[in-house]
Amino acid sequence: MIGNCWNCIKRLSIFLFFVIVSAQTACAQRQVDWLYFKAKNSTAKPKKVVLIAGDQEYRSEESMPMLAKLLSYHHGFDAVVLFPIDPKTKEINPDYEQHIPGLQELKDADLMIIATRFRQLPDEQMLHIDNYLKAGKPVIGLRTATHAFNFPEDSKSKYKHYGYAQKEGPWAGGFGKLVLGETWISHHGDHGTEGTRGLVNGLQMVKPNPILLGVEDVWVPTDVYGIHADLKDAEILLFGQPTLGMDELSAVNWKKSTIPVAWTRTYQLPGGVKGKAFTTTMGASIDLANTDMRRLLVNASLWAVGEESKIKNDLVVDPIGTYSPLMFGFGKFVKGKFPKDYQ
Numbered sequence: 001m002i003g004n005c006w007n008c009i010k011r012l013s014i015f016l017f018f019v020i021v022s023a024q025t026a027c028a029q030r031q032v033d034w035l036y037f038k039a040k041n042s043t044a045k046p047k048k049v050v051l052i053a054g055d056q057e058y059r060s061e062e063s064m065p066m067l068a069k070l071l072s073y074h075h076g077f078d079a080v081v082l083f084p085i086d087p088k089t090k091e092i093n094p095d096y097e098q099h100i101p102g103l104q105e106l107k108d109a110d111l112m113i114i115a116t117r118f119r120q121l122p123d124e125q126m127l128h129i130d131n132y133l134k135a136g137k138p139v140i141g142l143r144t145a146t147h148a149f150n151f152p153e154d155s156k157s158k159y160k161h162y163g164y165a166q167k168e169g170p171w172a173g174g175f176g177k178l179v180l181g182e183t184w185i186s187h188h189g190d191h192g193t194e195g196t197r198g199l200v201n202g203l204q205m206v207k208p209n210p211i212l213l214g215v216e217d218v219w220v221p222t223d224v225y226g227i228h229a230d231l232k233d234a235e236i237l238l239f240g241q242p243t244l245g246m247d248e249l250s251a252v253n254w255k256k257s258t259i260p261v262a263w264t265r266t267y268q269l270p271g272g273v274k275g276k277a278f279t280t281t282m283g284a285s286i287d288l289a290n291t292d293m294r295r296l297l298v299n300a301s302l303w304a305v306g307e308e309s310k311i312k313n314d315l316v317v318d319p320i321g322t323y324s325p326l327m328f329g330f331g332k333f334v335k336g337k338f339p340k341d342y343q
Contacts (some may be wrong), residue, residue, distance in 0.1 A: 020335065032090065034102035035081040035339050037066060047110040047305045053104075054084040055117035055144045056094050058222070058328045059285035063142075064115060065164040065342035069320040071301055075310070078107045082337055085163035086120075092337045097121075097150075103128040110305050113297075115283060116142035118164075120151050120168050126159040136268070136275035138304035139179055140297070142283030143222065147184035170270050179267045180279040182229045189223025189242035189261050196240040196261060197252050197280060198292075204225035209237055211264070211278065211299045214313035218296065219248040220287035222328065224259050228283075231260055231280065238262035238296075240281070248290075264295065264303075277306060285325035291317060 039046035039142045047329060053060035061083055068079035069169050082102045095117050106112060106128045121129075130165040133139070140319040141148070150158050161171035176183035189196060198218030215238075221275035226241035240261035243250040262280040278300040287293050289321075304309050 001189065005077065005240065010182065012315070021241065027289055033085055033339060034083060035343060037079040038079050039070050039076045040073045042076035042261060046076055046163050047307070048078040048080070048108060049111040049113060049301065050080045050105050050109045051113045052082045052116055052120055054094065054098060054100055055115060057117065057330050058115070058283070059326050059333065060115035061092050061287050061333065061337070062095060062325050063283070063285035064113070066319050066323050067113070067297060068299065071126050074316045075298060075302065079302070081339070088299050090338060091335070092339065094333050100125060106132040110299060111138065111140065112142040113119035113142065113301070114145045114148055115142040116148040118147060118150035120155070124160050126157070126162065130159060133179060134269050134272035136273035138275055139267070139277040139305060140300055141277065141279045143281055145279070146180055146182050146225070146281065148175050152246040176231070178269065179230055180235050180277055181263065181265050182227045184229050187223050188226040188256065191223050193246065194223045194253060195219060195221045195243045195246050195250060197243050198238045198261060198282070199241055200238060202238050206239060209235065209264070210308045210311045211303050212237055213294065213299060213311050214315065215292045215296050217301070218290060218292045219243070220284070220290055220293055221281045222282055222284045224261060225281035227259060231263060234263040234265035236260045236263045276304065286326045286327055289323065289325055310341070
């Protein structure tokens with residue numbers, strides 16, 4: 001009988017050993033291929049936000065870690081940051097469009113913030129995004145998220161319909177149109193020479209959306225995107241006026257019309273349940289150097305997870321540590337960076 005008990009103890013010890021090793025391996029992978037920031041000073045079960053970087057131009061590999069740390073340290077979120085990773089070198093490579101490890105973190109997420117551009121991810125990764133959206137969970141889309149995915153015409157992907165160029169059916173316009181309200185259309189402002197002055201929708205002045213609390217002066221260097229949609233099914237929060245220059249003192253270009261640059265709406269995938277989305281066509285890493293731009297995104301994050309009561313005019317929106325974003329541009333990302341470098 002003693003021998004049997006000893007065998008049981010040995011089996012249990014071996015089992016626990018493999019459980020611990022597996023957990024350590026998973027944790028190590030999480031910190032190698034993606035980042036995890038535990039909520040600070042949270043008095044309740046933290047909401048989990050997954051921030052997905054992956055664009056070639058607007059340096060989301062810089063903005064997503066900054067925003068994640070801000071949400072974690074000051075606002076009680078567990079935050080996960082995913083990056084476009086070159087599977088051979090394990091380096092962050094925004095030009096590598098087929099691999100964003102860690103998307104399984106969406107399984108128990110309360111919020112997804114996406115800033116990708118023209119990704120063509122494998123089915124096993126797209127599955128996690130599809131499951132998340134079918135569950136009707138909240139989404140925040142930044143800048144190029146209106147054209148987050150792009151699959152070739154001859155693609156065999158089960159998720160080809162997510163592509164921005166999808167022409168027919170309920171998925172016409174792809175993920176951007178169905179979930180966020182618009183796909184890629186054009187540059188309304190002159191790209192690289194005109195910025196955007198954010199103008200609060202005058203109809204919001206009577207009973208402002210909580211996302212706008214404390215948001216007074218949004219100016220960003222990225223230009224206003226054009227849109228086709230009339231956004232009748234959306235609540236427009238900010239209009240964008242092109243500016244005649246690339247600094248915050250630049251005069252506005254009155255020869256160009258204002259266009260919605262931030263809004264909320266309800267989305268629903270075929271076969272899924274309804275969810276809510278916040279979209280802004282601003283959102284480059286350098287845009288987030290603007291205090292009220294960060295405030296807009298923090299407020300939107302709290303709104304998205306049903307914690308509007310926490311939104312105040314004077315919420316802390318300062319970056320944790322130094323934040324020195326690069327000017328946007330193709331091929332200008334810092335090579336040789338790994339996720340841990342943004343820890």
